Amino acid sequence: MLIAQGFRPSRSTKVRAVLLAGLFIICLFFCSFNHGTIVSADTSTGVLPLQPIIDSAREGDLITLAPGAYSGPVRLDKRVTINGNGEAILLHTAKDEQAAVLITADSVRLENLKIQQNNDGEAAAVRVEADRVTLKGLVIHSAGYGILLREADSGVISDNTISWFIPTGEAPGTRGTGIDLYNSHGAVIRGNDIAYLRDGIYLENSRNTVVDQNKLTYLRYGVHCMYINGSKVTNNTGEYNITGAMVMGVTGVVVSGNSFRKQSRNVHSQGILLYDVRNSAIINNRVEGNRVGIYMQQSSDNKLQQNLVLRNYIGVQFENAEGNRFERNGFVANVIEAQATGSRDNEMNGNYWDAFGGLDLTGDGVSDLKYAINPFYQQLVAGNAAYQLFFQSPGMTFLSDMYTGGSAGWSTDSAPLMQLEAGTVSPDQAAGGQGTVMVAGWLLLFLSVITIIYLGVLRL
């Protein structure tokens, strides 16, 4: 009887069950939307360990960190969101730990947190081994690597600041990479500011990645990518790197709208380096004041269009580049505009070469004379690099001009433009010291005129 009663739901138990179910639903609702764990850090007691806070959180929690210092390393193995509001800092001073933050769960979000990572070499500030992770607004100072993605697809890495630092009282360690992707496809890397590391953004075996609007300065390679078919490197800016963008071993990549400037200090510097690149589009980039603007080696069937090549020592350099379309690029004030060896079947058309005196008889804005790139110097230097001492020596120009043997095989622009499209290059702003030059000019002129009049005209 008792047992039978226990099995039959009475009216009161029904009500209780409904209530419980309601509570459960409310609870779920609460958990998924508003169940924030707010931690207040007691800054007076110093650094608070972060791992226990994460351990106490549940799947899907939003952890908002109060201002203050927290200690790492931490491991994120559940789907949580951590927000530091830009005032929380995670310190990672423990030795022999590979990452300040290790993310192994999908869809983790890490936002507005400062991270200081003191280990050099392979150690990273953030290491991601899961998909769809978002890293946003982080400020990272790392003695080694910045952000590492390993087998982590569809990550979003945006608006982070990553730079190298030397922990106080320690010798400088080996610089790592700012953002380093390996076998991680479909990531979006946007609006990051990376400086003083080895490479800014390193992509290997990561297809369909978008690298957009990043600022890259004082690095070895700004963007360094290999085997990243179908990726886009767009609208990035780089200055004072050894090389702005180094793209190799790819097919079907878009490199456009980037600006790489002032990369001339190193003997291997260049704006954009393309090696073994096929079927890709290099469009609308601006390379200015580099040792070599665009260097293309062993690449074929690419489109290079509407790039602006300004004030480089060597504008573009082709080596064994074949079957590329090279159109509507502008060359202004480069010491040597172009060098090409072993590069056949490139379709050069309608570029503007400012050092070339074209002749336009038909009045269609296109020169009727062709522009041929003289390979003499490059061939000479390839034979013995010691002859680079003759770069742009007046005698060397003289010698190159005399050398016209086999000019039929030279890379030639068949229809060079007479004018650069208006508005592409703004006149240079005063470089500062314009007044000084003018005053010095006045002074020199005055002194020399006085001397000449005194000694030559008056004949005193």
Added chain:
Amino acid sequence: MADILHIARRELKIGFRNPWAYSFLALFCTFSLGLLLIHVNNAVEGYTAVTGSMLSLILYLLPLMTLFLGSFSLTSEREDGSWQLLSTYPIGTLSFVLGKYTGLAAVLLTIVAFGYGLMGLLSGLLGMAFAADTYFLFLAFSAGLVLLFLTLALIIGSLSRNRWQALTISVAVWFFAVIGWPTFLIAGLGLLPYLWIKPALIVLTMLNPAELVRLFVVVKLGGGSVLGPEYYQWVEWISRPGGSLLFLGVCAAWVLLSILAVYWIWERGRSRG
């Protein structure tokens, strides 16, 4: 010392009454202003086509001007008989040579100063971007070129019998040092074993004032990286402030040795009548 000053003053007077000086002045000004106007929209800063072409222009023109004015001044001393007259005075040969050098250097530097003064003034009036350090570097480059080639000019003037000879030798030296240099070197060094080429090239570059000064300016303009990894160390040295001192030292050695050579030639001529 008084003798040196005396001869230098005399040289200055003669120099500025010489129409050649003014024709070179006009030539230098016309060309430099022409270049300035061609590049009116480009900044003159760092190593670019603008500074590269200015460098070439100066390398063509200034050595030629210096060689002509310098060597003619010495041969005319002999041709006009003023040296014979001077030899009867108690003036040392070294004072004579140094006085000649200082006086001619002053004339040539005034011409250079006039040209650069006009350039600086005009670039200011045209509102061109002309970086101050580039301007002063070019001024120093031109002055160095003049001072080094002047010693060569004095040697040519001492060895020539008359102006025609001086003219011929000057043009030959100019062509060899400025235009033919890479051609001769590439042809000559090609006969050497591969490993000797670079050291030989460096030594020979030190001996050619045009190349020496040009490379120094290219490195100082920040273009050293274009010389490639072969010269990485050299570029590093020259880029440092100590590099300028090293360069000045090489130039001073150049000037000193050449003046001693000139002195020896004249002293020999004087003692033998």
